[in-house]
Every structure is written in structure tokens, then in C-alpha cells.
Amino acid sequence: MKPKFSFSQLRWASLVLAVVLSACGGGGGGGSAASGVTYTLSGTLTGLGAGKQLILLNNAANATTVTANGTFTFVTAVASGSSYAITVGTQPAGQTCTVTSATGSGVLANVVSVVVACAVDHYAYVANYVGNTVSQYRVGGDGGLIGLSPATVAAGSNPGAVTIAPSGQYAYVANYHGNTLSQYSIGADGSLTPLATATVATGTQPGGVTIDPTGKYAYVTNATDSTVSQYSIGSDGALTPLSPATVATGTAPLAITVDPSSKYAYVANTGVSSVGTSVSQYSIGSDGTLTPLSPATVTTGTGPSSVTVDASGKYAYVANYGSNTLSQYSIDASTGALTPLSTASVATGLNPYSVTIDPSGKYAYVANANDNTVSQYSLASDGTLTPMSTATVATGSHPLSVNVDPTGQYAYVTNLLSSTVSQYSIGSGGALTPLGTASVATGSGPYAIASGTAH
DSSP: OOOOOOHHHHHHHHHHHHHHHHHTTOSSSSOOOOTTOEEOEEEEEEOOOTTOOEEEEETTEEEEEEOSSEEEEOSSOEETTOOEEEEEEEOOTTEEEEEESOEEOSOOSOEEEEEEEEEEOEEEEEEETTTTEEEEEEEOTTSOEEEEEEEEEEOSSSEEEEEEOTTSSEEEEEETTTTEEEEEEEOTTSOEEEEEEEEEEOSSSEEEEEEOTTSSEEEEEETTTTEEEEEEEOTTSOEEEEEEEEEEOSSSEEEEEEOTTSSEEEEEEOOBTTBSOEEEEEEEOTTSOEEEEEEEEEEOSSSEEEEEEOTTSSEEEEEETTTTEEEEEEEOTTTOOEEEEEEEEEEOSSSEEEEEEOTTSSEEEEEETTTTEEEEEEEOTTSOEEEEEEEEEEOSSSEEEEEEOTTSSEEEEEETTTTEEEEEEEOTTSOEEEEEEEEEEOSSSEEEEEEEEOO
16 A cells, blocks of 8 residues: 655655755766855975965966965965866066966866976077177076066176176177277066176277186186186175286187186187187186196187087187097196196087087087088097087078087077077987977077076
């Protein structure tokens, strides 16, 4: 016999069933939004620098400030069934942060999947010899150079060399026909601002400038004087001449470098009419002053125009503009003296003007001014260079300076007659590949380029 229910009993049972189904998300397989229910919105942050802060937004609102790596949670929870879209409201100074797993909809549980990764920004500066300016760029996520605003800042007469202090706080430009060195502070956004004392005097026709790895001393080659000017660097970035203010070099010095230990310095002396070509070598005293080694110079090819030392401090390389070669040397760890390797030189393209080694110490690149190429080499454990299977890559017109960014992922070449910078990615084997945007515009007559890390 079937039980009998009154109308009121049946109505009450149906209401109870509706409430139960609603609480369980209905009769279907998925849940549904519940009025008044909220869920937390959180994620993980990596790479944020000490003392820096990042502001995140959800749906262009709900600003949440994050000051440390690890787990973060938005101040305001999200309503059940709603959607979220996480973006960066304000980037930390000198860094760029990107968000992944940034969006979602129909929220029915606490969100923990948002990932934010921050990376230090990198900047690049180009000395424009004809335009008497310095172009300034931010390095994008794909390695491409992005012009800052303003695109250039004023320099002295015919700027031909540029370098960045290891701290990333200051930049210096040698003005070849101004007989000065321009000095700038670098803002958190990479922009250059002249120091209160905008320039310091050099010798005649300064052609090269470098900062020692400690960031305490600066050195400038003076081509006509055949000297190196030497300076201390103050806490505000300003240069002060040492005593003595200059030391003698070989004939017509064009470039200078300091080894990674800050113990030794080397100068490429281009000579006159193929006479006097050499590399001067010095020890660096505790006060930053240079003292010639014994012997004071070593032989090179013809017209050396650039000198660099690898990251290990064991080997040095010199680009010989007149003989189309790259000289290679070992460095005595106890004295700093250079000794030619058993294979004293390797061939380059036509008129090599600049040489650089990547940060890993595995690869070398040479800008060949008069055949519009960059030669690329692998570097063996004994310091010898071997051309890569693709020995050269194309550049713009009359490349003069080649630079590898601090990450070792990208390379840049200034093209004097094109007024451009060619830009490349560096593959796992060191080979250069032009970026999707193969070059970017500079000021007039770009001569030299330097890249560095934001502070």
C-alpha cells in the first residue's frame, strides 16, 4: 500500500530538496556560484630585488603591494563565480615583472596558481660620433633595444667611446675632439642625467675609456698625447684625477681594458703608419695608479685598435685593424705579463676594429669595419680561438663596436655609416642570429656601444 501525503507535506519536501540541491551545486556534475561566498586570490613571486616593491592589480583595480618573494595574496577576495585578470600596476625600480596564469573565470575555490617572475632590467648606450649625442635604450624581453624618452642625451664633441660603472649607477663617454669625458648618473629607468660637473678634462683626443671591476677607478686613452689619464671615482660618480694624472703609453693608444682581478691593465697602441704598434701592460696599485710592467710593451699585429681580457683573466685578445688578424695571449697570473699563444694570431674579416668576449668566456666576436661582418669564434680551454662553422654574420655598414649584454644572450653592433645597431640572439653554441627586428636606429654616426644592468 502506497503512503499518502498531504499537499502541505509534499510542498515542504520539495522545498527541502531544492535547498539541498542548491547547496550541492545543483543536480549537474559541476558547482555553481553561491551568494556571499568569496575566495582568496594568491600566487607566487620570484626574482624581486631586495628593498623593491611591486604593485599588482586585479581587473584593473584592487591594488596589492608585494615586497618580498614567495607567496602573495590579494587584499580583496574574489566573489564566487566571478572572474579575475592579474596585471602589473607598477613595476619595481630597475626591474620588469611578468604574470602567467593571470586570468580565470567562474571561480569556485581559492586561486593559488598565479605566477609572477621579475627580472633585472638591462640598458644600452651608444656614443654617436657625428651627432655628438648618446642614444639610450632599454633591452626588451626578446633582446631588442627599445628607445628611452628622450631618445638621446647631449655629449661632447665627437663621442667615440662609452662605458658603464659596475654598479650600474654611472656612465662615462670619451669625447674625441672635445678632450673631455662626459659623466652621467643612470636613473632607475635607465635614463642618463649629466652629473653636477658634467665633464672632466682628459688628454688630447681621448679614444677609449674603461672602469676597473671594483668601480673605484677610471682610465682614458689619449691618442695624440700617447698617455692614459687615470681617475678615482667618488661616491657620487664624479671623477677626480689621480697623482700622477697621466702615465705614458706606446704610440697613439686607442683602447684600454682592465683584467677581472683589477690588478692589470692593457692598452692597444695603434701606432703611426704601422710604426709603434704594440700593447702596453701595467700593474694597478692599491691607489689605482698604473705602473708599467717589464717589459712595458708586447708586439701585436698592425694597427691594434681594441683589446679585451676573457672572464677567467687568463687570456687577452687584440684586434689588429691593419693586418686583419686577432692576436691572442696568455696572461701570467703572478705578473700580468702577456705571452703570445703558440698560435699567435687568427684571421678576421677586413679591418677588425673591436673585439669582445661573452660573459661565459666561451665565445669571441669581432666587428670587421670594411666588410660589414662580425667574425665569431669559439674559445678553447687553452685560450685559442677557432672560427665557428659560420665564420661571419652580416652587419650594417661599417661596423665599429661589438658588445655582448650581461646575460650573454644578446649581441649588439654599431654601424657607423648606417646609423643603426644590429642586434642578435646568441645560440647555445655561440652563433649569432639576427633578431626579428634586425637593427634599430641610433643618432648620427654611432661609434661605440655599452650595455649594463640596472641598479
